Amino acid sequence: xxxxxxxxxxxxxxxxxxxxxxxxxxxxxxxxxxxxxxxxxxxxxxxxxxxxxxxxxxxxxxxxxxxxxxxxxxxxxxxxxxxxxxxxxxxxxxxxxxxxxxxxxxxxxxxxxxxxxxxxxxxxxxxxxxxxxxxxxxxxxxxxxxxxxxxxxxxxxxxxxxxxxxxxxxxxxxxxxxxxxxxxxxxxxxxxxxxxxxxxxxxxxxxxxxxxxxxxxxxxxxxxxxxxxxxxxxxxxxxxxxxxxxxxxxxxxxxxxxxxxxxxxxxxxxxxxxxxxxxxxxxxxxxxxxxxxxxxxxxxxxxxxxxxxxxxxxxxxxxxxxxxxxxxxxxxxxxxxxxxxxxxxxxxxxxxxxxxxxxxxxxxxxxxxxxxxxxxxxxxxxxxxxxxxxxxxxxxxxxxxxxxxxxxxxxxxxxxxxxxxxxxxxxxxxxxxxxxxxxxxxxxxxxxxxxxxxxxxxxxxxxxxxxxxxxxxxxxxxxxxxxxxxxxxxxxxxxxxxxxxxxxxxxxxxxxxxxxxxxxxxxxxxxxxxxxxxxxxxxxxxxxxxxxxxxxxxxxxxxxxxxxxxx
Amino acid sequence: xxxxxxxxxxxxxxxxxxxxxxxxxxxxxxxxxxxxxxxxxxxxxxxxxxxxxxxxxxxxxxxxxxxxxxxxxxxxxxxxxxxxxxxxxxxxxxxxxxxxxxxxxxxxxxxxxxxxxxxxxxxxxxxxxxxxxxxxxxxxxxxxxxxxxxx
Numbered sequence: 001x002x003x004x005x006x007x008x009x010x011x012x013x014x015x016x017x018x019x020x021x022x023x024x025x026x027x028x029x030x031x032x033x034x035x036x037x038x039x040x041x042x043x044x045x046x047x048x049x050x051x052x053x054x055x056x057x058x059x060x061x062x063x064x065x066x067x068x069x070x071x072x073x074x075x076x077x078x079x080x081x082x083x084x085x086x087x088x089x090x091x092x093x094x095x096x097x098x099x100x101x102x103x104x105x106x107x108x109x110x111x112x113x114x115x116x117x118x119x120x121x122x123x124x125x126x127x128x129x130x131x132x133x134x135x136x137x138x139x140x141x142x143x144x145x146x147x148x149x150x151x152x153x154x155x156x157x158x159x160x161x162x163x164x165x166x167x168x169x170x171x172x173x174x175x176x177x178x179x180x181x182x183x184x185x186x187x188x189x190x191x192x193x194x195x196x197x198x199x200x201x202x203x204x205x206x207x208x209x210x211x212x213x214x215x216x217x218x219x220x221x222x223x224x225x226x227x228x229x230x231x232x233x234x235x236x237x238x239x240x241x242x243x244x245x246x247x248x249x250x251x252x253x254x255x256x257x258x259x260x261x262x263x264x265x266x267x268x269x270x271x272x273x274x275x276x277x278x279x280x281x282x283x284x285x286x287x288x289x290x291x292x293x294x295x296x297x298x299x300x301x302x303x304x305x306x307x308x309x310x311x312x313x314x315x316x317x318x319x320x321x322x323x324x325x326x327x328x329x330x331x332x333x334x335x336x337x338x339x340x341x342x343x344x345x346x347x348x349x350x351x352x353x354x355x356x357x358x359x360x361x362x363x364x365x366x367x368x369x370x371x372x373x374x375x376x377x378x379x380x381x382x383x384x385x386x387x388x389x390x391x392x393x394x395x396x397x398x399x400x401x402x403x404x405x406x407x408x409x410x411x412x413x414x415x416x417x418x419x420x421x422x423x424x425x426x427x428x429x430x431x432x433x434x435x436x437x438x439x440x441x442x443x444x445x446x447x448x449x450x451x452x453x454x455x456x457x458x459x460x461x462x463x464x465x466x467x468x469x470x471x472x473x474x475x476x477x478x479x480x481x482x483x484x485x486x487x488x489x490x491x492x493x494x495x496x497x498x499x500x501x502x503x504x505x506x507x508x509x510x511x512x513x514x515x516x517x518x519x520x521x522x523x524x525x526x527x528x529x530x531x532x533x534x535x536x537x538x539x540x541x542x543x544x545x546x547x548x549x550x551x552x553x554x555x556x557x558x559x560x561x562x563x564x565x566x567x
Numbered sequence: 568x569x570x571x572x573x574x575x576x577x578x579x580x581x582x583x584x585x586x587x588x589x590x591x592x593x594x595x596x597x598x599x600x601x602x603x604x605x606x607x608x609x610x611x612x613x614x615x616x617x618x619x620x621x622x623x624x625x626x627x628x629x630x631x632x633x634x635x636x637x638x639x640x641x642x643x644x645x646x647x648x649x650x651x652x653x654x655x656x657x658x659x660x661x662x663x664x665x666x667x668x669x670x671x672x673x674x675x676x677x678x679x680x681x682x683x684x685x686x687x688x689x690x691x692x693x694x695x696x697x698x699x700x701x702x703x704x705x706x707x708x709x710x711x712x713x714x715x716x717x718x
Contacts, residue, residue: 456577
């Protein structure tokens with residue numbers, strides 16, 4: 001009998017409980033059953049580590065993540081006779097209810113597209129008076145809401161909710177108060193969740209003189225201390241034509257926007273499923289079997305082999321998609337009851353009408369290792385190699401765009417975060433191949449340059465920026481600091497401006513964040529910089545969400561050990 | 568005029584003043600603070616001698632955001648050279664790191680600086696949680712602007 005201590009972490013939000021144990025064992029068995037029931041074409045790729053089928057236990061049962069449309073279903077009338085305080089309480093209870101229900105109904109995260117504006121609209125529609133005492137209470141409720149997201153481990157009996165609040169654009173009085181409250185409370189707290197994404201847009205908050213410039217400064221101040229928020233750069237070239245209120249990101253980086261079946265928007269839409277292709281594996285095979293080929297021939301062969309796998313992955317995505325399309329609206333009771341979707345679920349004949357608005361994503365990991373295997377050098381070692389890297393990513397995007405057109409489905413390319421697979425892929429590959437690249441025990445995230453590249457921040461952004469526009473299913477670039485950039489808003493602001501010029505979609509700043517468990521001082525230290533205690537919690541970010549490094553997966557631990565700062 | 572330096576770090580620091588900063592490490596320091604993070608800069612004989620003009624030329628070429636922190640070593644040990652350097656970089660945003668106290672610093676140089684970090688490093692007062700400083704006794708002072716503000 002497995003005991004609680006022996007649970008292997010598959011993601012860092014997991015903790016050990018009795019219900020959690022039951023869930024873990026159950027999901028393991030379900031995964032095996034599902035894998036055994038799949039067409040061998042699909043299951044073999046997964047078992048051999050050529051691809052990873054994410055959230056396998058959810059296969060045919062549910063979708064991945066959702067940016068719910070909170071506003072359509074909000075039950076204003078039920079709160080009519082309540083006091084202002086009660087109305088404010090119920091507003092946040094409603095968010096919690098949706099988070100809890102969705103947490104049990106889907107496999108992935110929950111993104112709130114414009115938290116500031118939504119709260120303002122609900123606040124006004126509930127006719128809550130705008131006075132000092134209500135505002136004070138609103139701020140307390142926001143803090144309490146953040147605290148709950150940070151602490152609750154109700155999901156699957158052991159897991160925190162993956163919640164992301166997008167904000168920063170709305171300029172109404174209450175919206176601004178909401179954004180400033182979220183940032184102020186988060187900065188003052190010990191919370192490492194929720195994920196907060198500040199949306200940056202010229203004319204709204206990016207420059208001195210913009211109405212919400214003060215909120216941007218507040219956000220950067222918070223980032224200097226807490227790594228959160230991260231920044232969605234709406235002024236990057238490939239985002240310029242998009243209405244920033246209609247687009248939002250998941251903290252893990254997933255992006256849902258273009259829609260073949262309705263309005264281009266993120267709100268009310270989901271990523272149905274994503275699968276990730278192990279790029280270094282293809283390169284390892286070429287290296288072993290076709291080592292006599294020239295560099296160009298190897299790259300060409302790589303593309304062919306990737307296309308063969310992508311073709312199967314596309315079919316696999318369809319298989320999973322059609323399985324959930326056959327389910328009933330009742331199987332998604334929270335989606336139905338709270339009317340969270342781009343279209344009204346209660347009025348559709350088939351769930352396909354709902355899910356066709358979702359995205360099917362093909363992800364990738366280990367571009368850096370791949371280029372090194374194919375050319376003998378890192379992709380950031382020369383402009384020539386960088387070009388090869390760009391060419392490969394462009395080929396993937398072109399193929400996926402072709403699928404989008406041919407099948408009239410929302411296929412997209414995802415720069416996968418690879419929390420679990422960054423370790424799984426190389427450990428499987430080691431069974432088949434021996435290569436020094438496998439010794440470090442993790443593959444580099446999506447298209448990122450190696451974590452020990454030693455490139456400075458500007459160079460890193462320049463090399464990675466060019467990939468962002470291809471990853472319409474989401475991606476992020478991180479900058480890695482040696483220590484917290486305490487009070488250095490100017491540095492954050494310089495880097496953000498440079499990132500926009502490099503066409504970066506989504507930008508995050510990482511640094512070792514140590515917190516004294518005795519006196520709550522935060523900074524970067526061995527022993528506490530204030531009281532000298534050695535009772536220190538070490539918070540790090542590897543893929544999307546901040547975590548206590550004690551609970552990292554194997555691949556994440558390996559990556560953190562290899563990291564070198566970009567500055 | 569000649570200047571003796573240890574090195575110039577163009578990788579961009581975020582902990583030596585506001586913004587992303589290039590660091591010029593001057594050579595030579597007589598303080599010999601215990602736990603100094605840069606003892607290789609103590610002996611001025613071990614530095615590299617350059618024409619100030621050439622240093623300026625290099626900085627103009629590589630420090631694109633024009634944010635420079637002059638550290639060391641003790642920059643004021645070569646006061647005439649340091650003064651000459653900051654005069655030639657009057658369009659740069661400059662932070663000077665010195666172990667001297669504010670009142671002991673020649674006033675003429677202050678007009679060319681944006682910020683100055685003053686006070687020697689005291690091991691017992693070491694801190695890793697105050698922006699831009701090594702120990703609690705030090706001060707980071709903003710110079711440009713209407714009046715001096717202490718951060």
